[in-house]
Amino acid sequence: xxxxxxxxxxxxxxxxxxxxxxxxxxxxxxxxxxxxxxxxxxxxxxxxxxxxxxxxxxxxx
Numbered sequence: 646x647x648x649x650x651x652x653x654x655x656x657x658x659x660x661x662x663x664x665x666x667x668x669x670x671x672x673x674x675x676x677x678x679x680x681x682x683x684x685x686x687x688x689x690x691x692x693x694x695x696x697x698x699x700x701x702x703x704x705x706x
Contacts, residue, residue: 646672646696654679655703656694666705667691 649669656679657664670691671678680691696702 646675646677649677649702649704653705655705656692657701657703665692 650672651669653666653668655664655666665679665681665683667679667681667683669677670680675695675697677694677696678691679694681689683689694702
């Protein structure tokens with residue numbers, strides 16, 4: 646998963662057309678940390694994603 650380091654990605658929520666995008670800033674085994682591009686000040690800074698449980702991670706251009 647180290648190859649995801651620094652990549653801009655889109656994480657789709659299970660069974661939904663919605664999700665969020667951000668940049669992978671940390672990789673720890675099967676876990677990646679995505680610093681989320683969220684303009685909402687009440688939103689969140691980032692999220693840890695378990696790549697074994699996550700179904701879809703799109704790498705953005």
